[in-house]
Each structure stands twice: as C-alpha cells, then as structure tokens.
Amino acid sequence: MSRVELKDLRKNFGGLEVIKGVDLTVEPGEFCVFVGPSGCGKSTLLRMISGLEEQSSGTIEIGGRDVTRSEPSERGIAMVFQNYALYPHLSVRENIGFGLSLARTPKDEMRRKVETVAETLQLTDYLERKPKALSGGQRQRVAIGRAIVRDPEVFLFDEPLSNLDAALRSQMRIELTELHERLRATMIYVTHDQVEAMTMADKIVVLNGGRIEQVGTPMELYERPATPFVAGFIGSPRMNLFEGDLAREMGCEVYGIRPEHLEVSETEGRWTGRVRHVERLGADTILHLEVEALGPLLARVDGSRTFNPGQTVHATPNTDKEFRY
Amino acid sequence: MTRRGYIIGAISLLVAFVVFVIPFLFVAINAMKTAQDASSLDFSLPERWVFWENLVTTVQTRDYALLLAYWNSIVITVCAIALLVVFGAMVGFVIQRRPSRTSRVVYAFILAGLMIPPAVVPTIWVLQGINLFKTLNGMILIQVAYGLGFTVLLYRAFISTIPRELDEAAIIDGAKPWQIFFRVVLPLLKPVTLTIIVVQSITIFNDFTHPLYYLPGRENITVQLTLYNFQSQFVSQMNLLFMNILLITIPPLLVFIFFNRQIVAGMTSGAVKG
Numbered sequence A: 001m002s003r004v005e006l007k008d009l010r011k012n013f014g015g016l017e018v019i020k021g022v023d024l025t026v027e028p029g030e031f032c033v034f035v036g037p038s039g040c041g042k043s044t045l046l047r048m049i050s051g052l053e054e055q056s057s058g059t060i061e062i063g064g065r066d067v068t069r070s071e072p073s074e075r076g077i078a079m080v081f082q083n084y085a086l087y088p089h090l091s092v093r094e095n096i097g098f099g100l101s102l103a104r105t106p107k108d109e110m111r112r113k114v115e116t117v118a119e120t121l122q123l124t125d126y127l128e129r130k131p132k133a134l135s136g137g138q139r140q141r142v143a144i145g146r147a148i149v150r151d152p153e154v155f156l157f158d159e160p161l162s163n164l165d166a167a168l169r170s171q172m173r174i175e176l177t178e179l180h181e182r183l184r185a186t187m188i189y190v191t192h193d194q195v196e197a198m199t200m201a202d203k204i205v206v207l208n209g210g211r212i213e214q215v216g217t218p219m220e221l222y223e224r225p226a227t228p229f230v231a232g233f234i235g236s237p238r239m240n241l242f243e244g245d246l247a248r249e250m251g252c253e254v255y256g257i258r259p260e261h262l263e264v265s266e267t268e269g270r271w272t273g274r275v276r277h278v279e280r281l282g283a284d285t286i287l288h289l290e291v292e293a294l295g296p297l298l299a300r301v302d303g304s305r306t307f308n309p310g311q312t313v314h315a316t317p318n319t320d321k322e323f324r325y
Numbered sequence B: 001m002t003r004r005g006y007i008i009g010a011i012s013l014l015v016a017f018v019v020f021v022i023p024f025l026f027v028a029i030n031a032m033k034t035a036q037d038a039s040s041l042d043f044s045l046p047e048r049w050v051f052w053e054n055l056v057t058t059v060q061t062r063d064y065a066l067l068l069a070y071w072n073s074i075v076i077t078v079c080a081i082a083l084l085v086v087f088g089a090m091v092g093f094v095i096q097r098r099p100s101r102t103s104r105v106v107y108a109f110i111l112a113g114l115m116i117p118p119a120v121v122p123t124i125w126v127l128q129g130i131n132l133f134k135t136l137n138g139m140i141l142i143q144v145a146y147g148l149g150f151t152v153l154l155y156r157a158f159i160s161t162i163p164r165e166l167d168e169a170a171i172i173d174g175a176k177p178w179q180i181f182f183r184v185v186l187p188l189l190k191p192v193t194l195t196i197i198v199v200q201s202i203t204i205f206n207d208f209t210h211p212l213y214y215l216p217g218r219e220n221i222t223v224q225l226t227l228y229n230f231q232s233q234f235v236s237q238m239n240l241l242f243m244n245i246l247l248i249t250i251p252p253l254l255v256f257i258f259f260n261r262q263i264v265a266g267m268t269s270g271a272v273k274g
C-alpha cells in the first residue's frame, strides 16, 4: 500500500508531446482509474509509472521514494497487460513463478507462494497447463496471479478486460473489486470504458489529449463535471451538449443536459421533436429525437412507455440538472 | 477428385520420379557394380552384386580419407550451425527490438551480405592475414558469414511476431536483457531454429565450392571433395564414385527424414499466441 505521486510528468515522442504535464496523487490503497478517448495517452502515462517508458521530464514517487530513474523491477509495481502477455512456453505454475525464479527464490518458498496465489484465483487445477490450453478469463487470472505473487506496492492494469466478452467482463469487474478489497493495495487501472471506470473506481482521472481534465470520485464526475469534455465522457448514454444559439439563449457557451434528466411528453413541453429511433433496453428506453433548431437529442424514458419512430413528442429539461459552461 | 485432378497428379508424380528418383536409382545401381561393368554407365542391372566390396574399398581409399572427411564436415557443420543460431537469433532480436541508427546500419550490412556476391581472392587474402587460411576454424567462420544474412532475416521476421509485451512482462518480473533473450525469446524461436538447423546444416554439409577454395590440403578434406578421390586416382572406377555419392548422401537424408515434420511446422507457424 503506497502513495503514487506524479509531478509535472511529460513525454515527447520525437517532436510530438503526448503527455503534457501531469500532476497527480494516488492515495495509498486507492483504486484509481484513468479514462479517456483512444490516443489520449492513458497507456503512455501508465507505462511511465511502470518504468517501461522513460519520461521526458517530471518526477515519479512511489511510497515516498523517488523512482524516476529506477528500473521497472525496482519500483515495487506489477503490471497486467491487455493481451495478458503470458509466456507461451511455460506452464501456469512457471508463469506465475517466473519473477520468483529470476530472483532465485528457494524452491519450497516459490512453490508455496505460487500455490497460495493460485488458490485465491481458483487456478489450482490448471497449474500444469500451458496458457494456450486456457480460456480468456483463466488467462487473465494467470496474468493477475503473476502480478499478485510479486506482492507489489502498486498494481498497474492496462485495459485488462477489453479482450473478454461482456458477461465475463462484468464478472471480472466484480472479482477485481473484491481483490482490491482483500489486498488493500494501490491500484491504477486504465480503460476507455466509462462503465468500468464508474463501477470500480475510488477515483477517476479523466485524460484528454495528454492533460488531466478532471479528477474526482465517480459521482463527483457525474454530478459536477468540470468541463464539457468530462460531461460528454462520463455517463451513458452520453450527455446532450449544445453550442450556438441555444447556449447563447441560456447565457453560456456550452449547454448540457443528460438524457435521464429530460421529461418527455406526448402533449406539451419546451422542445418539440420527432422520434427517429427507439432503443429498448428493457427497464429503460433511449429515444433518439430530432428537434427543430437543436438537432439530435437523446432522452431516456421508462421502459414501460411505448414510442414509435416518426411520432412527434415534446421534451423538457429538468432545470436543476442543467450544465452551463 | 476430378478426372483432370488425377491427370495433373499423375503428371506431377511422373516428373518428380524422373527428376528425383531415376538419378538416385542410377547412382544406387551403379554403386553395386564392378568397375568394368560400371564404366559403361548404363541402366542395366549389375552382372555381379559387389555392394560390400565397393563400400569397403571406398571407405579405405586414400588412407580412410572418407572418414576424415566425415569428421571434418561434421565439425564444420556443427560449429557453424551453433554459431549461426546463437548469433543469428541475438542479432535478429536486437535489430527487431531496438530500432536505432546503429541497428539499421547493421541491418543494411546484413542485406548487403545477401545481395553482394562473395569475392574469393580477397577473402583468401584476409584469411591468410589472420592465419585462418587452410584451417577448419577459418572454414567455420566463412560458413557463418555466408549463412548469417539469411539466418538473421528469418529470425528477425519471426521475432517480430512475438508480442513485445512478453519482453515487457519479463522486464517487470525483473529479467535482465540476456535473461529476456535466453529465457523468454529463445525458447519461442524453436520452430524457426529447427528450420534453420535443417536448411543450413544440409547446405553447409553439402558445400562443395567453398571448401574447394578456402580449405585446400589433404588433411582438410570435406565430404563433397572426396568425389575428387575417384576422378584423379582411379579414372575408370565409376562404381566407387557412385558408392561415395551414396555414402555422403546419407547424413542429409537422415536429417530430412528425422526433421521432416518440424521443417514444415517451422515454415508455416508464424504467430505465437500471447
């Protein structure tokens, strides 16, 4: 359990600045999630913390120790990769124990440690198998096991669930959250999936174009997004954002309202529009509306109400939940 | 299968038979004839089967030159292959994993080595300068030099299919660069290594011209050069010449039979699943 502190961290690839000065503190034992659109530098930032990528300037402290110039193996970190990166020629046992065998750990101790880890991850039956004889979820667990056995101060995850199917992904989300509760270790988790971020994080860091847009708890980001970018990124379906005439009318540059904060009525309302598409999710229905003078608008309504494409409806924003920038 | 398929198949088999099997049968039959019988160089069956006598005579010719040749060729092949595999894989690894100006220059040299034809006289001059001319060591180094370009190219291509995350996972596990190479990358190169061993060992073992240029001397004889034993000394002893051919074909044949399946596997398997 250690604090991670990044101070004015920057990274250039050739002439291109990819990370443009990041200051961030991750508290001990915290589950911190980096989110942002593809190419915003999440992986680069994580790899700089791990030491796989060298920073152009700035400092990194882990557990109060300046590790800016340390080797990855000396930073007290463990990393789980998106494609698992298991050694294909080694069995599960050897994969998990690889780091220990490099450190010349005595055989008995290694065996004991590997088996303890395998037990917590329900891998005991697969210890002698090669990675190619495992399912995606089992491989992911081996990769996590390889991280746990190092007993790191900080866990780093780079989109570890993106290769799994939806059902397995939500199961692994729960397992990871439980793992975090049990180990109480600091974890930094990269994803572009805002659902993963919302469900797992203690703290979300929203990145955009190599800069931090906002840092906060999931509910803080949902309720008080600091910028239109965060407003559009956090929450699903995404917030309706308008510039131009409507925003000017509202006395701001960008006006935002979440789909769930629109009141939809067949008879009357502030905006009048036509239903273009109806997305039924069961409990909820997402309406894709085309409003004159505004353009497309998303609204979330109760699943029990029926709407048909082509129908004319009226939408009224809940004035307490509007965002103005 | 269609009728046309059958016809094409039959023609291919026939061509393969004419090209590969008939010459071999010709060699085998003539190797069992007496000297007189063989000198007519025809396809008739031997009048007298003298397989064993021919074999013994061939082996004993010139004070067991054939056995010495086997020994020399095996030493050259084994040493050259060992160096090729280790250096080829290492160079391929560094060139693929650490692109830099230096590695690009090295790569350009390797490509040049493949494209520019070797010059014999300057090479001999260099070998003489460093006292390696007419030595097995010199021959080994020459074979390594000739084979390295192809080997590095093959390894580089194969290593590029091994995900870089494997190296990075090993780095985080605390592996030093040489441990990454020997404990993670090299074991994964097994299929391509087998291919290289087979292809290169047959090339080197069967090499005729290079030992002819760079390795003169009675005690330096290699297997392909034993054929000269029967051209100069016994002008008309074609039966022994054919027996000699038969004998020196055996080791490559064994390698092929033994590694057949692995060669195909090595040539077709590209990606390593992470």
Ligand SMILES: Nc1ncnc2c1ncn2[C@@H]1O[C@H](COP(=O)(O)OP(=O)(O)OP(=O)(O)O)[C@@H](O)[C@H]1O
Residues within 6 Å of the ligand: A013, A018, A036, A037, A038, A039, A040, A041, A042, A043, A044, A045, A192
């Ligand atoms: N080795 C490199 N050389 C040059 N540019 C790079 C290199 N690695 C990454 N980049 C660039 O840096 C930027 C950030 O990349 P990064 O991989 O961190 O994005 P990401 O946020 O992880 O995206 P994704 O969600 O797609 O994984 C991208 O524009 C990318 O093109």
Ligand SMILES: [Mg+2]
Residues within 6 Å of the ligand: A042, A043, A044
């Ligand atoms: Mg990434």
